[in-house]
Amino acid sequence: MAEMDTSSGGGHKKGTGVKKSKKMSTRVDLTPMVDLGFLLITFFIFTTTMSLPTTMNLFLPKDTDKPEEQNKIKDNSALTILLSKDNNVFYYEGMLDNSNVSQNFKSSNFGSGEDGIRQVILRKKASTDEKDFMVVIKPSDECTYKNVVDILDEMTIDVVKRYAMVDISEVELQLIKATEAAAGNASN
Amino acid sequence: MARAKLPRKSTHIDMTAMCDVAFLLLAFFILTTKFKPAEAVSVTVPSSVSDKAAPESDVVLITIDKDGKVFLSMDNEEKKEYVANTLENEKGIKFNVQEFKKAQFIGVSFSKLPEFLAIPPEQRKGDNMPGIPCKDSTNNEMKEWLRIIKSAYMGQKMNLLVKGDNASKYPSFKNVISAFKYNDLLKFQIITNPVNVPIGSELYKQAKAGLAVKKDG
Numbered sequence: 001m002a003e004m005d006t007s008s009g010g011g012h013k014k015g016t017g018v019k020k021s022k023k024m025s026t027r028v029d030l031t032p033m034v035d036l037g038f039l040l041i042t043f044f045i046f047t048t049t050m051s052l053p054t055t056m057n058l059f060l061p062k063d064t065d066k067p068e069e070q071n072k073i074k075d076n077s078a079l080t081i082l083l084s085k086d087n088n089v090f091y092y093e094g095m096l097d098n099s100n101v102s103q104n105f106k107s108s109n110f111g112s113g114e115d116g117i118r119q120v121i122l123r124k125k126a127s128t129d130e131k132d133f134m135v136v137i138k139p140s141d142e143c144t145y146k147n148v149v150d151i152l153d154e155m156t157i158d159v160v161k162r163y164a165m166v167d168i169s170e171v172e173l174q175l176i177k178a179t180e181a182a183a184g185n186a187s188n
Numbered sequence: 189m190a191r192a193k194l195p196r197k198s199t200h201i202d203m204t205a206m207c208d209v210a211f212l213l214l215a216f217f218i219l220t221t222k223f224k225p226a227e228a229v230s231v232t233v234p235s236s237v238s239d240k241a242a243p244e245s246d247v248v249l250i251t252i253d254k255d256g257k258v259f260l261s262m263d264n265e266e267k268k269e270y271v272a273n274t275l276e277n278e279k280g281i282k283f284n285v286q287e288f289k290k291a292q293f294i295g296v297s298f299s300k301l302p303e304f305l306a307i308p309p310e311q312r313k314g315d316n317m318p319g320i321p322c323k324d325s326t327n328n329e330m331k332e333w334l335r336i337i338k339s340a341y342m343g344q345k346m347n348l349l350v351k352g353d354n355a356s357k358y359p360s361f362k363n364v365i366s367a368f369k370y371n372d373l374l375k376f377q378i379i380t381n382p383v384n385v386p387i388g389s390e391l392y393k394q395a396k397a398g399l400a401v402k403k404d405g
Contacts, residue, residue, distance in 0.1 A: 027200070030203035030204065030206075030207050031203065033207055034203055034206055034207050034210055037207065037210030037211050037213075037214055038210055040214050040217075040218075041210060041213050041214050041217060044214070044217030044218060044221055045217060047221065048217060048220065048221050053233065053242045053379050053380065053381065053382075054236070054238050054239055054240055054241060054242060054379075054380055054381070054382045055238065055240050055241075055242045055243075055349065055377035055378060055379055055380065056236045056238040056240075056377060056378040056380050057238075057240065057375070057376075057377050058375075058376055058377065058378060059374055059375055060365065060368060060369055060374040060375075060376075061374070083358070112386065118389070122390070139358045139362075140358070141357065141358060141359050142357065142358075143357070143358045144354060144355055144356060144357055144358065145234065145252060145352040145353065145354065145355075145356040145357070145358060145360075145361050146234040146354040146355070147358070148358055148361060149234040149236060149352070149378060149380065150234060152236075152378075153234075153235075153236040153237055153238070153380075156236070156237055156238065156391060157237055157385065157386060157389045157390065157391045158389065158390045158391070159390040159391055159394060167362075
């Protein structure tokens, strides 16, 4: 096979016994090359991220002090969502006053379960007149940027047309604190 | 008696074609892969269902890192030069304009700007920088930056982007927004990671309905 013919014994010896040099195959075993090729392909497929970052557009309302330019929300048709620490979400419907705090102020989460915020929004949306429906988002100082973006995204997912981001009030902060303290005691 | 002999077939397969395809794919992936440029400020962005691609030119990017520090970067060098000159005239700070134009991001207050630009670019890491002060209304330099940038982009489209870290707290985002509002920049975009619309949600139904309508028409 692949060895040199060293037994020629002088070039002049010719005749019937001339050895025909064996024709060697030109085929090369490509298996290792293919192996390597596919290895590199898998590497590049896994390291390539085809997805470019996307953006979410957000329009801010202009701050105004004139009451006639401010949008008024109708009682009962609004849903107020409060964002707190550790991905906690609280919500209430309509207005919050002393008489109905205990029934109206409820807690929720970012899950997609029955008590998740998505179901809460959908339930409220179904039970109110579409043109009056409004979601008010009040992030507290302890919630994260992710929470805010998630809830804004939730507005897109649930096709809520009117929503606003508003600063949280002291009363609501107290309520969140009280509720979280109560939940903490209950779990201990 | 002659028995028909089956010729012994070789088990070798011609792999040339396969090899061709493999290397074609390989060449494609090598050429299309762009390695992510090492970012001075590392940020994990939240995800959203939005599918609009981020703009690539005339970008004014505000980055909020995980500690709530705020950084500013721009891509248009002409505008940067304008901003630098305005800053020098208004604030009376002397700094290296060329270095400012090359700077990937700005992460210090106005008074520290000359020192910041004196640091070699590869050593400017977001972790070591204090960020642009925008804590409250008394010392919100973001407002100043945005005012100057806005005048630089006068009459032209500018893409205001916010890129925040998942773990950053809301107040720093709020401060950035209030700086936007102060300058009447009421339209901005949040950079997110795309995710699929949850199946069964309102948007999903709407998108499906929209598709169905399109098919009919």
